[in-house]
Amino acid sequence: MTAENIAQLIEEKRLIEPKAGVPVEGEAFWNRPREVVELVSRLENGGSASLFGLRRIGKSSIMKEVARHLRTKGHTCIFLNTEGMSGPGRLLVDLVRDLEPSLRDKISTAWANNGSLTGALKQVAGVLKNEPVDTKSIENDFRDFWEPLTQTVEGLLRKHDGKVFVFIDELPFFLSDQMDKGASKENVIDILATLRRWRQDSQIMSQVLCGSIGMAGFLRRHDIARDHNNDAPGIYVGPLNQDEAKNFWMRPRRGIGSTDGRMPSELLSSMLQ
Ligand SMILES: Nc1ncnc2c1ncn2[C@@H]1O[C@H](COP(=O)(O)OP(=O)(O)OP(=O)(O)O)[C@@H](O)[C@H]1O
Numbered sequence: 001m002t003a004e005n006i007a008q009l010i011e012e013k014r015l016i017e018p019k020a021g022v023p024v025e026g027e028a029f030w031n032r033p034r035e036v037v038e039l040v041s042r043l044e045n046g047g048s049a050s051l052f053g054l055r056r057i058g059k060s061s062i063m064k065e066v067a068r069h070l071r072t073k074g075h076t077c078i079f080l081n082t083e084g085m086s087g088p089g090r091l092l093v094d095l096v097r098d099l100e101p102s103l104r105d106k107i108s109t110a111w112a113n114n115g116s117l118t119g120a121l122k123q124v125a126g127v128l129k130n131e132p133v134d135t136k137s138i139e140n141d142f143r144d145f146w147e148p149l150t151q152t153v154e155g156l157l158r159k160h161d162g163k164v165f166v167f168i169d170e171l172p173f174f175l176s177d178q179m180d181k182g183a184s185k186e187n188v189i190d191i192l193a194t195l196r197r198w199r200q201d202s203q204i205m206s207q208v209l210c211g212s213i214g215m216a217g218f219l220r221r222h223d224i225a226r227d228h229n230n231d232a233p234g235i236y237v238g239p240l241n242q243d244e245a246k247n248f249w250m251r252p253r254r255g256i257g258s259t260d261g262r263m264p265s266e267l268l269s270s271m272l273q
Pocket residue numbers: 018019020021022023024028029030031032054055056057058059060061062212
């Protein structure tokens with residue numbers, strides 16, 4: 001296969017580029033219609049979902065594909081990877097920063113003008129000027145900032161025309177990590193309650209909450225009532241079945257298998273045994 005052929009195949013979107021590690025997006029995404037269609041229709045009908053499945057099974061890639069699809073229809077989609085986030089202050093700032101500019105500016109102005117916010121809390125208004133915001137200094141003051149900041153967001157989201165789709169990756173892991181670092185169960189419940197309130201008004205927000213341990217498992221483990229999450233029913237991302245796996249591996253790809261970029265059939269059958 002010549003470089004020209006390869007370029008042509010990429011152009012025709014028939015050649016996938018194998019990638020390892022990070023979630024795949026766009027052309028690198030091999031379609032998984034079962035999960036993608038179910039999630040898109042759930043979200044378009046005003047619902048929310050918790051996505052769970054084994055590590056490395058493709059959950060984040062599915063979320064990215066669903067977000068890409070909804071964006072092509074003109075919807076605002078926000079993807080928040082909570083892995084490594086300093087805390088709920090960061091979560092909030094990142095969410096607001098990725099809203100459409102007019103809404104983001106209104107929220108930031110309201111935050112900046114909120115007389116009850118002082119010191120480090122004031123600096124989150126830097127999100128307005130697109131400056132990098134260091135949220136570490138506010139994470140310890142959860143009780144001071146969570147309610148006032150989230151109420152502003154909620155009030156302005158309600159007045160805003162058009163809903164928002166929010167994808168929160170690794171949320172159970174993030175919340176566990178927060179507890180390990182000393183956050184109280186009450187704080188975690190406050191975060192869950194806010195997210196629930198936001199997604200309960202399907203005019204303002206739908207959410208996908210994702211993690212390999214799953215939200216239900218997290219709540220069980222920490223003895224937190226299930227009703228914090230039962231309005232975002234689980235969607236399981238399972239392994240590919242034999243035919244799907246075969247089709248996936250039979251797609252021409254760069255650098256693997258025989259010269260035409262296909263997995264040799266003997267190798268494929270031994271892999272799928
Ligand atoms: N639909 C897909 N098309 C092509 N490759 C995929 C697809 N889904 C997953 N992969 C491959 O698997 C890897 C892991 O995918 P992804 O990060 O989406 O899984 P995950 O379930 O979110 O993993 P983790 O448990 O680490 O969060 C990707 O780097 C990619 O190599």
